[in-house]
Amino acid sequence: MVRQPGGTSPDRPVRVRYAPSPTGYPHVGNIRTAMFNWLFARHHRGTFIVRIEDTDVERKVEGAVEDVLESLRWLGLEWDEGPEVGGRYGPYFQSQRLHYYRPVVEQLTSDGYAYPCYCSHERLEAMKAEQVRRGQPPGYDRRCRNLSQEERSRFEAEGIRPVIRFKTPLTGRTEFRDLIRGKVVFDNSTLDDFVLLKSDGYPTYHLANVVDDHLMEVSHVLRADEWLASTPRHILLYQAVGYESPQFAHLPMILGPDRSKLSKRHGATSLLEFRDEGYLPEAMLNFLALLGWSLDDRTEVLSREELVEHFSLERISKTAAIFNIDKLRWMNGLYLRKLDIDDLTERALPFFERDLPSSVRRPIDRSYVRAVVALEQERAKTLAELPQLGEFFFMEELDYPVDLLLQKLNREKASQALTTVSQKLGALGPFDHGSLEATLRPLASDLSLTTKELFSLLRVAVTGRTAAPPLFQTMEVLGKEACLRRIEAAIRLLRG
RNA sequence: GCCCUCAUCGUCUAGAGGCCUAGGACAUCGGCCUUUCAAGCCGAAGAUCAGGGGUUCGAAUCCCCUUGAGGGCACCA
Numbered sequence: 001m002v003r004q005p006g007g008t009s010p011d012r013p014v015r016v017r018y019a020p021s022p023t024g025y026p027h028v029g030n031i032r033t034a035m036f037n038w039l040f041a042r043h044h045r046g047t048f049i050v051r052i053e054d055t056d057v058e059r060k061v062e063g064a065v066e067d068v069l070e071s072l073r074w075l076g077l078e079w080d081e082g083p084e085v086g087g088r089y090g091p092y093f094q095s096q097r098l099h100y101y102r103p104v105v106e107q108l109t110s111d112g113y114a115y116p117c118y119c120s121h122e123r124l125e126a127m128k129a130e131q132v133r134r135g136q137p138p139g140y141d142r143r144c145r146n147l148s149q150e151e152r153s154r155f156e157a158e159g160i161r162p163v164i165r166f167k168t169p170l171t172g173r174t175e176f177r178d179l180i181r182g183k184v185v186f187d188n189s190t191l192d193d194f195v196l197l198k199s200d201g202y203p204t205y206h207l208a209n210v211v212d213d214h215l216m217e218v219s220h221v222l223r224a225d226e227w228l229a230s231t232p233r234h235i236l237l238y239q240a241v242g243y244e245s246p247q248f249a250h251l252p253m254i255l256g257p258d259r260s261k262l263s264k265r266h267g268a269t270s271l272l273e274f275r276d277e278g279y280l281p282e283a284m285l286n287f288l289a290l291l292g293w294s295l296d297d298r299t300e301v302l303s304r305e306e307l308v309e310h311f312s313l314e315r316i317s318k319t320a321a322i323f324n325i326d327k328l329r330w331m332n333g334l335y336l337r338k339l340d341i342d343d344l345t346e347r348a349l350p351f352f353e354r355d356l357p358s359s360v361r362r363p364i365d366r367s368y369v370r371a372v373v374a375l376e377q378e379r380a381k382t383l384a385e386l387p388q389l390g391e392f393f394f395m396e397e398l399d400y401p402v403d404l405l406l407q408k409l410n411r412e413k414a415s416q417a418l419t420t421v422s423q424k425l426g427a428l429g430p431f432d433h434g435s436l437e438a439t440l441r442p443l444a445s446d447l448s449l450t451t452k453e454l455f456s457l458l459r460v461a462v463t464g465r466t467a468a469p470p471l472f473q474t475m476e477v478l479g480k481e482a483c484l485r486r487i488e489a490a491i492r493l494l495r496g
Numbered sequence: 497g498c499c500c501u502c503a504u505c506g507u508c509u510a511g512a513g514g515c516c517u518a519g520g521a522c523a524u525c526g527g528c529c530u531u532u533c534a535a536g537c538c539g540a541a542g543a544u545c546a547g548g549g550g551u552u553c554g555a556a557u558c559c560c561c562u563u564g565a566g567g568g569c570a571c572c573a
Contacts, residue, residue: 023573135498139569198571440531459531465532465533472531
């Protein structure tokens with residue numbers, strides 16, 4: 001294979017990675033990055049790797065890795081190498097790869113590209129405070145950059161465990177061609193001597209990601225825009241170690257409604273919360289793809305397969321996007337309506353089990369849910385709305401203010417109408433929506449009421465609500481007995 | 497403060513010099529349909545393409561400046 005200097009060879013197999021750090025639950029921004037990597041890999045028939053960057057022992061959050069993996073699984077972003085599945089380039093946890101980083105650091109140090117730094121946290125903090133106070137750019141002042149061997153020995157003798165810093169070139173510029181941004185140039189003088197190896201022996205992100213991307217033969221680094229500014233450090237590192245650098249593409253960020261970076265403090269929703277709120281993974285996938293990528297000037301609804309087929313870096317925008325929940329809801333409704341009833345029932349069942357009042361007997365009857373869900377399908381935007389919308393189907397007794405029955409008629413007329421309806425229905429044989437309509441529609445004029453008046457009244461009596469699925473279908477699902485019982489209850493309410 | 501990036505309707509976006517009197521979608525507002533609510537269909541409103549200079553016969557599209565926004569400047573990733 002031909003190796004080209006200054007970037008990945010075009011014919012190199014595509015290998016991309018999603019490299020989350022287990023310091024919290026992944027939000028839509030994190031997962032969108034994972035998704036673009038996945039789409040890119042699948043489109044090019046390449047490899048999608050998941051690598052856990054757990055080099056910060058202190059910030060590590062219990063359960064975060066499982067959350068990351070669960071998020072990926074939920075969206076169907078299966079990974080070819082990584083946790084659980086392994087791979088030829090493992091292990092895929094950086095905490096288990098420490099032995100790879102040390103030799104690199106030693107090599108760098110002996111080659112004069114890195115040096116031990118013995119400065120204390122206190123000194124560093126004081127230095128930074130002073131720099132900020134004087135309006136200077138914060139950054140390590142390189143005090144330990146040119147320590148003599150004697151000085152180093154003395155610090156070592158004091159038992160100080162140094163960090164290893166990269167000896168950033170003082171002059172010159174570092175440039176690279178970002179696949180999305182184009183040419184980006186940094187003056188080396190604006191870069192400080194960043195830490196490669198922490199005093200606890202763990203590598204920093206900069207070191208670990210460069211070493212691992214090389215070892216794992218990553219061809220393209222697709223990561224969020226927030227990394228753009230540290231890319232020159234990585235390029236410099238690649239050069240110092242003598243690795244071929246992968247190609248970079250910095251994805252536009254997803255911003256919160258307040259236009260700032262998504263973070264836990266801003267209440268950035270974990271992706272799994274969307275699952276729990278009843279969003280469909282296929283809708284989520286479609287929606288997220290459109291945040292920063294587009295196919296053309298009109299296509300918005302794309303299946304997973306279409307996304308894979310059409311995805312390309314060229315069509316990723318440069319602008320940060322704000323997460324628009326309203327559009328997600330619309331799209332989710334779209335996908336929800338496309339589901340066939342059995343599929344919808346299976347997906348909805350857990351939400352009914354979870355959200356229906358505890359007074360409702362468990363387990364919830366599947367075929368009943370199927371009938372209910374069929375009526376609610378085009379009225380719900382999320383799965384979680386299904387039990388809310390259909391709660392009245394399951395309640396033993398309805399609880400609503402009598403006023404709802406009196407919106408169009410007075411007490412007398414209302415109770416008279418309901419009494420007549422009750423009699424008619426009691427005598428009715430087949431209780432399907434066809435016969436219900438055939439019976440009730442003529443009844444309106446018999447009672448000298450408009451259909452609107454009669455049906456509105458009946459709707460409230462039977463559902464306890466003014467807005468519900470079509471009346472006759474609703475009654476059919478409810479069944480004769482329940483309908484009669486509710487109508488009687490309404491009559492009592494009117495008289496009481 | 498310094499560095500980097502970005503800049504089209506409220507939001508997501510199309511637009512890679514003439515096809516743009518700027519297109520689509522969500523949301524909004526009307527109308528139709530209708531037993532309610534939805535869904536669906538039709539329509540409206542909504543962007544002097546951040547502002548200012550250039551370049552060009554011609555600029556949302558190229559260049560410069562300004563402004564604004566975002567990101568970065570940790571022994572965090």
